[in-house]
Amino acid sequence: MGENFLAARAHRRCQRQHIHVITRFADGRDVASTSATVMSTPTEAAAQLIYPANVQANASLTTVKFIASCFAGAAAGILGLQNWLGFALFLAATLLTSAFIHTINCRGTPVKFIQGGVLELLNPGQDNVFTFVLVWTLFYGIVHGETPLKLPPVLAVHPCSPFSVRLDTPLRASLLAS
Amino acid sequence: MDASRTPFPTLIMTGRLFLLLATLAIFHAAYSTYEHLSHLKALGRPGGSLPQSIILETLVGLVLGILGASLNAPELKEITWASEMQKHKIDEMDSRLGFASFVTRGRNILSSSSKSSAKEIQ
Numbered sequence: 001m002g003e004n005f006l007a008a009r010a011h012r013r014c015q016r017q018h019i020h021v022i023t024r025f026a027d028g029r030d031v032a033s034t035s036a037t038v039m040s041t042p043t044e045a046a047a048q049l050i051y052p053a054n055v056q057a058n059a060s061l062t063t064v065k066f067i068a069s070c071f072a073g074a075a076a077g078i079l080g081l082q083n084w085l086g087f088a089l090f091l092a093a094t095l096l097t098s099a100f101i102h103t104i105n106c107r108g109t110p111v112k113f114i115q116g117g118v119l120e121l122l123n124p125g126q127d128n129v130f131t132f133v134l135v136w137t138l139f140y141g142i143v144h145g146e147t148p149l150k151l152p153p154v155l156a157v158h159p160c161s162p163f164s165v166r167l168d169t170p171l172r173a174s175l176l177a178s
Numbered sequence: 179m180d181a182s183r184t185p186f187p188t189l190i191m192t193g194r195l196f197l198l199l200a201t202l203a204i205f206h207a208a209y210s211t212y213e214h215l216s217h218l219k220a221l222g223r224p225g226g227s228l229p230q231s232i233i234l235e236t237l238v239g240l241v242l243g244i245l246g247a248s249l250n251a252p253e254l255k256e257i258t259w260a261s262e263m264q265k266h267k268i269d270e271m272d273s274r275l276g277f278a279s280f281v282t283r284g285r286n287i288l289s290s291s292s293k294s295s296a297k298e299i300q
Contacts, residue, residue, distance in 0.1 A: 051262045054255040061254075064247045067197070071243035074204045075236045078211050079228065093240065100248040112261070113254040143211045 050115065058113055061101060065125035068097040073132045077139020090132050094124045189249050196246025203239030207232050 072093035076086040098121045102110055111117040210232050256262070263271065 049259055050257050051259050054257045054262065058254045058257065060251045064244075064251050067247035067250075068244045071200060071204065071240050071247075074208070075240040078204065078208050078236050079233060080211075093244065096241065097244050097248070100244055104245075104248045105251055105254055112256050112258070115257065139208060143208050144215065 055115060061105065061114070062125055064101060064105070065097060065128055066131060068093055069124065069128040069131040070135050073135025074139050076132070076136045077141075078143055080140065080144050081136075086136055090124075090129070093132075094122070097124075098122050190252070193246045193249030193251075196242050197250060198246075200239045200243030200246055203235055203242065207235040207239060210235070 069090075072090050075093075076089045079089075081089055098118075101121055102108065102118070106113050106121075110121050114120050211228060214228060214232065
């Protein structure tokens with residue numbers, strides 16, 4: 001059978017059924033025809049060329065962005081940054097994270113690994129702004145706060161709790177007293 | 179780049195080491211800042227700026243932490259079908275079981291009793 005005939009047949013089958021047809025030729029070549037080659041929208045066409053299991057495997061990048069947000073929040077809190085300065089640090093940390101992911105994880109070509117390419121890299125991640133603000137307020141409150149750090153009293157005095165402490169030691173008494 | 183399965187030392191271990199160092203640096207910087215500010219408050223001049231070493235330690239902790247997080251991530255896999263097909267044979271992905279033929283011509287060609295009938299067919 002002629003190659004053109006087989007390719008045309010695969011083409012027509014795609015047209016009818018909107019599927020991804022793989023044709024094997026006698027010399028071992030495998031040629032894929034998709035309805036992308038026929039008439040589907042560009043986004044559908046692009047989506048059909050993606051292997052979804054690997055897209056999920058690459059979700060480990062969300063962990064990287066989360067850890068980066070946590071460290072940025074800690075740094076902003078320790079340095080005592082306020083208002084827009086803190087968010088400027090978050091922006092800088094996001095750019096730094098994108099640069100590291102681009103060079104180390106994606107090895108220079110993010111398009112191969114991430115849907116959406118470089119722009120998706122620059123996205124700090126779902127809810128990571130809130131993570132940043134949370135850790136920022138935590139560290140700011142501890143380091144720069146007016147009151148010293150003390151344990152919540154619930155942990156210390158409840159008689160039945162496994163964490164109940166003896167009050168006769170001076171350290172623990174001071175924790176409650178101050 | 180080192181694969182995640184090769185033994186010590188690997189890229190992931192470097193990442194974890196950096197993350198640990200960064201965490202220690204951040205906590206040390208936090209405690210140092212707290213001490214410094216308490217010191218200033220005790221001396222009666224609160225609101226001073228932090229010493230340069232603490233600022234440097236914080237920023238080093240930040241950069242090292244992000245670097246460690248990036249190295250800690252497992253290797254990414256390419257997302258296109260074409261790259262996945264480099265690793266598999268076509269039969270694994272699209273076996274077309276409906277077209278599989280389990281009846282072969284070996285019955286006619288190889289059995290001795292039908293060698294004469296095979297010659298006739300030809």
